[in-house]
Amino acid sequence: MMIKKAEILCVGTEILIGDIVNTNAAWLSKELSALGISQYHQAVIGDNSERLAQTVKDTLNNCDLLVMTGGLGPTYDDITKETVASVLGKELVFDREIFDGIKAYFDKRDRTMTENNRKQAYVIEGSKVLKNDMGTAPGILCNTGEKIIILLPGPPSELMPMWKNYARPEIEKYCDKVFVSKNVNIVGMGEAAVASELDEMMKNSVNPTIAPYCKTGETRLRITASAKTKEEAQKMCDDVIEKIKNTKINNYIYGIDTDIAEAVVKELTKRGLKIATAESCTGGLIAKMITDVPGASAVLEGGMISYSNSVKYKALGVSSSLLDRHGPYDHRVAIQMAEGVRRLMDSDVGIGVTGLAGPGGGTAKKPVGLVYIAVCYNKKTEVMKYKFGENQSRDRIRELTAVNAFINTLNILKKGQK
Amino acid sequence: MMIKKAEILCVGTEILIGDIVNTNAAWLSKELSALGISQYHQAVIGDNSERLAQTVKDTLNNCDLLVMTGGLGPTYDDITKETVASVLGKELVFDREIFDGIKAYFDKRDRTMTENNRKQAYVIEGSKVLKNDMGTAPGILCNTGEKIIILLPGPPSELMPMWKNYARPEIEKYCDKVFVSKNVNIVGMGEAAVASELDEMMKNSVNPTIAPYCKTGETRLRITASAKTKEEAQKMCDDVIEKIKNTKINNYIYGIDTDIAEAVVKELTKRGLKIATAESCTGGLIAKMITDVPGASAVLEGGMISYSNSVKYKALGVSSSLLDRHGPYDHRVAIQMAEGVRRLMDSDVGIGVTGLAGPGGGTAKKPVGLVYIAVCYNKKTEVMKYKFGENQSRDRIRELTAVNAFINTLNILKKGQK
Numbered sequence: 001m002m003i004k005k006a007e008i009l010c011v012g013t014e015i016l017i018g019d020i021v022n023t024n025a026a027w028l029s030k031e032l033s034a035l036g037i038s039q040y041h042q043a044v045i046g047d048n049s050e051r052l053a054q055t056v057k058d059t060l061n062n063c064d065l066l067v068m069t070g071g072l073g074p075t076y077d078d079i080t081k082e083t084v085a086s087v088l089g090k091e092l093v094f095d096r097e098i099f100d101g102i103k104a105y106f107d108k109r110d111r112t113m114t115e116n117n118r119k120q121a122y123v124i125e126g127s128k129v130l131k132n133d134m135g136t137a138p139g140i141l142c143n144t145g146e147k148i149i150i151l152l153p154g155p156p157s158e159l160m161p162m163w164k165n166y167a168r169p170e171i172e173k174y175c176d177k178v179f180v181s182k183n184v185n186i187v188g189m190g191e192a193a194v195a196s197e198l199d200e201m202m203k204n205s206v207n208p209t210i211a212p213y214c215k216t217g218e219t220r221l222r223i224t225a226s227a228k229t230k231e232e233a234q235k236m237c238d239d240v241i242e243k244i245k246n247t248k249i250n251n252y253i254y255g256i257d258t259d260i261a262e263a264v265v266k267e268l269t270k271r272g273l274k275i276a277t278a279e280s281c282t283g284g285l286i287a288k289m290i291t292d293v294p295g296a297s298a299v300l301e302g303g304m305i306s307y308s309n310s311v312k313y314k315a316l317g318v319s320s321s322l323l324d325r326h327g328p329y330d331h332r333v334a335i336q337m338a339e340g341v342r343r344l345m346d347s348d349v350g351i352g353v354t355g356l357a358g359p360g361g362g363t364a365k366k367p368v369g370l371v372y373i374a375v376c377y378n379k380k381t382e383v384m385k386y387k388f389g390e391n392q393s394r395d396r397i398r399e400l401t402a403v404n405a406f407i408n409t410l411n412i413l414k415k416g417q418k
Numbered sequence: 419m420m421i422k423k424a425e426i427l428c429v430g431t432e433i434l435i436g437d438i439v440n441t442n443a444a445w446l447s448k449e450l451s452a453l454g455i456s457q458y459h460q461a462v463i464g465d466n467s468e469r470l471a472q473t474v475k476d477t478l479n480n481c482d483l484l485v486m487t488g489g490l491g492p493t494y495d496d497i498t499k500e501t502v503a504s505v506l507g508k509e510l511v512f513d514r515e516i517f518d519g520i521k522a523y524f525d526k527r528d529r530t531m532t533e534n535n536r537k538q539a540y541v542i543e544g545s546k547v548l549k550n551d552m553g554t555a556p557g558i559l560c561n562t563g564e565k566i567i568i569l570l571p572g573p574p575s576e577l578m579p580m581w582k583n584y585a586r587p588e589i590e591k592y593c594d595k596v597f598v599s600k601n602v603n604i605v606g607m608g609e610a611a612v613a614s615e616l617d618e619m620m621k622n623s624v625n626p627t628i629a630p631y632c633k634t635g636e637t638r639l640r641i642t643a644s645a646k647t648k649e650e651a652q653k654m655c656d657d658v659i660e661k662i663k664n665t666k667i668n669n670y671i672y673g674i675d676t677d678i679a680e681a682v683v684k685e686l687t688k689r690g691l692k693i694a695t696a697e698s699c700t701g702g703l704i705a706k707m708i709t710d711v712p713g714a715s716a717v718l719e720g721g722m723i724s725y726s727n728s729v730k731y732k733a734l735g736v737s738s739s740l741l742d743r744h745g746p747y748d749h750r751v752a753i754q755m756a757e758g759v760r761r762l763m764d765s766d767v768g769i770g771v772t773g774l775a776g777p778g779g780g781t782a783k784k785p786v787g788l789v790y791i792a793v794c795y796n797k798k799t800e801v802m803k804y805k806f807g808e809n810q811s812r813d814r815i816r817e818l819t820a821v822n823a824f825i826n827t828l829n830i831l832k833k834g835q836k
Binding site: 013014015016017018019020021022023025026027028029030031033039040041042043044045046048051055073074075076077111114115116117133134155157160161213222274276277279282283284285286287288290291292294295296297300301302303304305306307308310311314315344345346358359360391394395 | 432433434435436437438439440441443444445446447448449450451457458459460461462463464466469473552575599608609610611613614620621629630631632640642692694695697699700701702703704705706708709710712713714715718719720721722723724725726728729732733762763764775776777778807809810811812813814816
């Protein structure tokens with residue numbers, strides 16, 4: 001048996017009514033793509049056993065591998081295991097080892113196991129149990145000899161390690177090709193310009209494929225190769241990346257398989273520099289994104305969220321008369337924030353950000369979306385003004401601000417090279 | 419014709435391979451739920467016209483309203499309009515008004531309209547055009563007399579206003595019921611315990627329905643009622659919530675239709691208090707979550723990300739001998755951080771957080787996942803120790819830390835009541 005085609009079926013009324021965004025489907029899709037398994041269709045279905053049974057039957061006709069998520073919890077509306085068992089004509093059997101594991105999970109947390117947690121200790125007869133290191137619901141893998149069905153728990157923190165550690169290794173046995181993708185990270189050159197530069201190369205690209213796409217504030221090129229081995233596929237990607245580096249795009253590439261915050265952390269690490277941030281409208285997002293990168297402690301001295309004017313003035317030393325006369329949304333305030341936090345925290349680089357993320361507070365002169373970003377390094381401070389647009393959401397304005405703060409930091413670091 | 423059942427069908431290979439998380443489906447689901455339109459099934463399909471045509475045919479058999487997203491762009495792989503036209507046996511016709519609108523869109527931006535943008539000016543004969551105020555691809559509404567099919571563009575910034583302003587008003591004409599959902603937010607009582615407390619009530623719940631589910635660090639109960647009017651449905655939900663409040667769950671309810679950061683902002687606003695945060699391992703996440711709540715500026719004085727020991731010592735006044743002797747992962751450090759940032763920023767409440775988010779840096783005595791959270795208010799400082807587990811991811815440990823910081827803040831505020 002080879003696995004070529006998969007379907008993902010996510011179970012849960014909370015997805016259907018929009019309470020939960022289906023991030024599991026996107027995450028699993030990437031994992032399946034990396035194994036060279038195609039998907040033509042994906043579905044979400046509510047907690048209703050008849051409809052679920054019918055959908056499972058129909059879906060099994062169209063794929064070699066069915067990956068299901070959700071509905072493995074302890075309550076009566078968790079029906080995935082029961083429904084799949086009945087479709088396969090199998091019984092549910094009590095598993096003492098799982099039961100003991102669940103009991104230990106509760107004991108460790110000084111909580112009492114309730115009667116309905118016992119339900120989670122039942123598995124489909126003849127199936128393989130997938131261990132849940134992060135919660136109480138075990139996963140299940142059924143191999144009918146013709147098809148494989150995998151049941152995973154809904155919470156991403158349980159699903160992801162279970163897939164990686166226990167499900168994927170089983171699936172890899174049935175795959176004959178390996179897909180490897182690499183992303184080329186580009187800043188300062190738009191998707192259309194990148195595509196037109198690589199027009200000839202992209203038209204003729206079958207394996208590896210080359211696909212440009214947009215991310216907040218940047219352009220990415222995804223190179224995907226398939227081969228018998230991972231090493232071979234990797235080499236094929238690297239050869240294409242070399243060719244891309246021989247075009248004028250090379251001037252705009254800031255990294256491979258990275259993101260802008262990670263690129264800043266790497267650049268600072270390489271140069272042995274420390275950074276400090278002073279944030280107003282982003283409210284901690286910039287520091288949070290830096291600390292998302294493991295190892296950030298080597299480069300981040302610290303940060304200040306100077307939300308109120310009094311903190312800008314008292315803790316960062318922003319001129320109070322400047323704040324009184326011009327308010328906080330001003331390029332000079334951004335400059336004084338960047339320099340102030342660098343002084344306060346004794347770092348090499350300082351970022352200062354002030355602006356209006358909305359939704360309220362905008363005026364004709366200073367509309368929502370107006371943001372100033374200052375970066376200081378090596379006795380120089382640069383400040384940039386942005387108008388991200390009044391129609392943009394609060395989240396989007398904050399995200400664009402953070403990404404641009406990183407882009408400017410990377411630029412000033414490269415310019416400041418001695 | 420009444421619309422009772424809908425399906426959402428999202429078109430796009432980029433969703434199937436996991437490049438894009440399907441936020442449109444979640445957003446539209448909420449909109450449909452609010453109109454009392456049920457959904458039993460949702461699907462995603464790639465840019466392949468045969469499979470798309472078959473799926474459209476099959477789906478139309480199971481619903482009164484089919485909402486499709488994506489595939490309305492200018493390139494050759496945008497096939498939604500063409501495919502739906504052929505399934506319905508209709509022609510595509512050129513629409514001069516749309517063409518002029520697209521041309522104006524490009525003129526306004528000093529960009530040249532390309533030949534393939536002309537494709538977007540074709541509509542399905544006999545359909546109603548839905549205006550796109552944010553981009554070039556118009557939406558389409560086809561009413562066959564028995565079914566309604568709506569085609570919306572993929573980008574959320576175009577889809578959302580088009581739905582609200584042009585599609586939903588058309589759909590409302592065909593709805594006779596309204597659904598209202600309310601969420602009861604619970605902390606300190608697990609999903610299974612909540613479910614077992616409400617066992618009888620949940621078993622007999624048809625309208626409103628009662629469903630428990632997990633969120634990071636908390637449990638939620640979703641109450642959903644349908645009725646002729648919004649007011650009636652709301653009253654039905656409120657009656658159920660009253661009943662729930664008469665059980666022992668009441669001691670664990672922290673809000674209705676809120677989240678933990680929002681609940682903290684509300685509680686602070688109600689009491690006229692200001693908060694300041696000092697974060698180490700969370701690196702700005704706590705402040706970021708506070709500033710995610712619009713109106714946070716009324717309660718957040720500011721925050722400090724004291725990643726390095728020197729910032730903890732110099733800016734927050736944490737004892738340097740304490741840091742030297744015991745390192746940063748210590749309950750006394752958390753206390754001094756909370757008290758230090760409150761003093762520095764002159765706020766009423768201070769939060770101090772220190773711990774190991776991993777992946778590296780753990781020892782047998784101080785493992786990854788060890789976190790101390792201190793909150794000071796009203797001359798009292800409380801500190802709690804957490805072991806979130808060495809197997810948890812960095813993101814998860816940071817998220818759990820932030821949520822627990824908010825839970826503790828809420829508790830101390832309520833206890834500090836005079």
